[in-house]
């Protein structure tokens with residue numbers, strides 16, 4: 374959808390307000406299309422008497438954001454027709470008990486995908502937990518075996534956020550070949566796998582990729598050279614208009630809760646990009662919320678579906 378928008382905030386940045394031809398990378402719309410396809414595929418499995426995908430999700434403690442993400446994952450399972458099991462543990466659960474539960478799920482032939490919502494309490498090692506999940510059921514794609522396969526360009530479970538971004542670029546037919554992509558952030562969950570995917574010999578892909586991080590000098594100079602910016606550093610409104618080239622594609626992975634007493638929830642969600650001032654310069658941009666977030670869920674659903682059909 375082509376949007377003609379007047380951005381009055383442009384005034385604050387010493388540029389004239391102008392009509393721009395920026396388009397929204399609408400993650401709600403793209404994720405709905407993916408879920409609609411999956412729903413048909415699941416109905417087909419059911420009609421053929423085949424196994425229905427089953428996702429087991431583990432939530433430890435009661436972190437507000439994690440509760441929201443897990444609820445969205447369970448709801449998406451219902452929407453597409455998967456079976457889901459949500460296993461909740463108290464914040465104080467021991468690592469040994471959590472590992473025992475994962476072992477049980479690894480050995481349960483009915484379970485196709487296992488995810489343990491991060492972050493975990495400090496007394497539990499993320500690494501031990503991730504390494505204990507059967508790589509064939511690791512629909513988050515965090516296990517070293519799956520990360521290694523990703524590095525080698527082999528079929529694998531791609532971590533949901535970078536996979537969701539690739540699906541979003543594909544859905545809106547964004548040109549990526551030969552483009553310079555700047556990924557801001559080097560996390561194992563987003564930045565690193567994103568850089569591998571964007572540089573791979575695929576579509577979307579074939580980008581020249583620069584990874585920037587907290588120690589990068591002259592970060593603005595790299596960003597100004599970018600045709601595609603992936604902002605994944607977790608700092609609200611870090612990317613400002615002076616860092617973005619005219620016509621750039623900007624993907625905002627950030628989703629930070631910031632206090633807002635005017636809202637019933639007491640917070641609002643902010644991305645890593647100062648949307649109002651950056652959007653007028655972009656050819657395409659993701660909103661927050663409604664951009665990368667829903668795509669992450671759709672990607673997880675795709676991984677779970679594939680886990681089921683390859684094992685059964």
Ligand code: GUN
Pocket residue numbers: 488489490491492513533534562
């Ligand atoms: N916490 C933040 N993102 C993710 C994710 O993609 N998977 C899991 N399991 N936890 C997360």
